[in-house]
Amino acid sequence: MAKLKLAECRRFIRAVMEKAEEMQVPVSVALVGPEGHLIAMERMDDAGWITPETASAKAFTMAAFRSMSPRFQDGLVTQQWLRERNPQLAVNAAVFTGGKIFISGGAAPVFKGNEMVGAYGISGGTSDQDEVMGNYAREKLGWRHTPARDDTPQAVKDHINSIYDKVGLGKRKL
Numbered sequence: 001m002a003k004l005k006l007a008e009c010r011r012f013i014r015a016v017m018e019k020a021e022e023m024q025v026p027v028s029v030a031l032v033g034p035e036g037h038l039i040a041m042e043r044m045d046d047a048g049w050i051t052p053e054t055a056s057a058k059a060f061t062m063a064a065f066r067s068m069s070p071r072f073q074d075g076l077v078t079q080q081w082l083r084e085r086n087p088q089l090a091v092n093a094a095v096f097t098g099g100k101i102f103i104s105g106g107a108a109p110v111f112k113g114n115e116m117v118g119a120y121g122i123s124g125g126t127s128d129q130d131e132v133m134g135n136y137a138r139e140k141l142g143w144r145h146t147p148a149r150d151d152t153p154q155a156v157k158d159h160i161n162s163i164y165d166k167v168g169l170g171k172r173k174l
Helices: 006-023 051-068 075-085 087-096 127-141 154-166
Strands: 028-032 038-043 107-112 115-123
Touching (some): 006 028, 006 038, 006 127, 028 051, 038 051, 051 075, 051 115, 075 087, 075 127, 075 154, 115 127
Antiparallel strands (some): 028 038, 028 115, 107 115
16 A cells, blocks of 8 residues: 655655745645545745645545545646535535535645545645646656546546636646
8 A cells, every 4th residue: 555655745845835935925735645634734934824724624625525536636626516516515515524625726636556645735825826836846756646547437537628628727638
């Protein structure tokens, strides 16, 4: 069983903060295991007072939703999927989990091979800025946000790609 290790999480946090400093956007970063339990979290100087809780909730949300379905590739897809189908579910899920559900960009699962080993959440910028930081850090570390062997049904891929188009990420394809 693969695991997301603390040392890896620290490297990811450093990479996010490197990009955040370049963008001049102070953030908080949280990483959780596949069950949603916190592994590491850090808040930059001048990051908003609630960003640690938001980053942690984003990471928890990605772990929870991704473990339910391959449909939930990242925070933006999850947010749009709920908006289209059942916006009240997000509110109810937040209440049922004591506020641990927060659906937004800047969050994604982390895979080693075909196994989801955790998830991350970034908070402090806009959803787009948080996404840019997460993508930068993921690429720098060689992390995947999808399984190595893609067994996502074509109908799900088509739906995710249509969501990317709707939220202005038409260049991103699954």
